[in-house]
Amino acid sequence: MxxxxxxxxxxxxxxxxxxxxxxxxxxxxxxxxxxxxxxxxxxxxxxxxxxxxxxxxxxxxxxxxxxxxxxxxxxxxxxxxxxxxxxxxxxxxxxxxxxxxxxxxxxxxxxxxxxPGALTPARAMTIGTAGLTAMFCLFALERHGLSPADGMAVVSGASGGVGSFAVALLAQAGWRVAAITGRPAEADYLRSIGAAEILTREDFSSPGKALQTQRFAAGVDTVGGATLANMLAQTRFDGAIAACGNVGGMDLPASVAPFILRGVSLLGVESVRPRINLRREAWARLATDLDVAMIDAxxxxxxxxxxxxxxxxxxxxxxxxxxxxxxx
Missing domain, CATH: 3.90.180.10 (Medium-chain alcohol dehydrogenases, catalytic domain)
Known part of the structure; x- marks a missing residue:
């Protein structure tokens, strides 16, 4: 043996x-x-x-x-x-x-x-669960009927694996993307994969008002906690945030105000269950939507x-x- x-x-x-x-x-x-x-x-x-x-x-x-x-x-x-x-x-x-x-x-x-033929095993692992989860988030936003014409998209934890792919996929789909990061030194990296604006984690990580200035039409949250609550509070009428992570905590210190006064939607995204047909669709799109040089970066x-x-x-x-x- x-x-x-x-x-x-x-x-x-x-x-x-x-x-x-x-x-x-x-x-x-x-x-x-x-x-x-x-x-x-x-x-x-x-x-x-x-x-x-x-x-x-x-x-x-x-x-x-x-x-x-x-x-x-x-x-x-x-x-x-x-x-x-x-x-x-x-x-x-x-x-x-x-x-x-x-x-x-x-x-x-x-x-x-x-x-998919366009992906080597190494590039498939660069994408991995992180890229697959980000693509599931994009699917959720698209199923909700949102498009780049609706306004700006925001991504939290943008320097991490899921966040990086969310930035890249949203930008590739035509969105103007604001990237939230706690690492200012990563600004150039985030811009290189598609971020148009860099936001600091400190501005989102403390409890804020239930309703704040409307800035975003859509978003991908990988953090949870106060960050997600502030993203929801800054989402425009009929916008949506796809949530897939909890590195900032399992709690959601938010108000119902964004949901009942602005029609904001919180879209839960998970990437553990097999759902093989959805996975095939996601991998096929990842193979075509992501630039090889960007994957390698x-x-x-x-x-x-x-x-x-x-x-x-x-x-x-x-x-x-x-x-x-x-x-x-």
Whole structure:
């Protein structure tokens, strides 16, 4: 039985730890498709998993990594054959099912999407859950009937993974985008991916009035808390905010005023459930809507040996854009 390297989270006497280990294929979890994992990526949830700062992991031991791209080596699923390049994100990876921080994986075929021809595995992981979530947010705003003609869009947490892709996708779709960031040094980076205006996190992170000056027609919030409340208070009549994150807190210290006096809508977005048809649609559009040079500008590729260290650092807000792990 061949072995492979993985990051594994274990718990002993109530104490959680994460380290590199050697594993065998017979230790993999059930699934009808086997993969050689080529690339993974570091998400905020992976940082929470390896540090234990939030109860992300639902069973032990666990291999973290909510994203992976790989090559099929064995398939009992009609939709895939050995040699296919595929991508998997969410679906409980790194939480309830072994994830991408390993050189091999075994997954249910209904979680997999064939990689669009325009995307390499590394670029697919640069996009990953972050880009997929941002595209789901754009879908939500478009389904709500909003378009660039309605006014400006705003993105919170714009220097992070989801925020960066939200800025890029909105700009590519024709929106004028205001980017909220707590890192002024990232202004040039944000402008390079499409931001037209840079706003400071401090102006949004403290409780504000229930209704404020109307500035935005649409928005993507990755932060939650007071930031989301202030974004809602500054949204125009019949506008909407797509909310997908909570790094600023689970509370929403807001008033009903924006909803009942301006008709503002709060659109919840999640990207964990398989919903394979929606995923195929999103990946197809990501492959055509994002400029290759822009994807590469968001990406830092690191060797597998640095994955644990960098996963821990993302919890401290020390990662800009996307960090992709090369698994070989």
């Amino acid at each position: 061949s072995t492979f390297r993985a990051v594994r989270i274990d718990v002993q006497s109530g104490a959680q730890s994460a380290d590199y280990v050697e594993m065998t294929e017979d230790e993999l979890m059930p699934g009808d498709v086997d993969l050689a994992v080529l690339y993974s990526a570091i998400n905020y949830k992976d940082g929470l998993a390896v540090t234990g700062k939030a109860p992300v992991v639902r069973r032990f031991p666990m291999i973290p990594g909510v994203d992976l791209a790989g090559r099929v080596t064995r398939s009992a699923h009609a939709g895939f054959a050995p040699g296919d390049l595929v991508v998997a994100t969410g679906c409980g990876l790194g939480e309830a099912h072994f994830g991408g921080f390993a050189q091999k994986a075994r997954l249910p075929g209904e979680w997999l999407v064939k990689l 968001m990406c830092e590729i690191i060797p597998f040996d640095q994955a644990l260290e960098r996963a821990r650092s993302i919890v401290g807000g020390k990662i800009r854009g996307r960090v992709v792990i090369e698994m070989r």
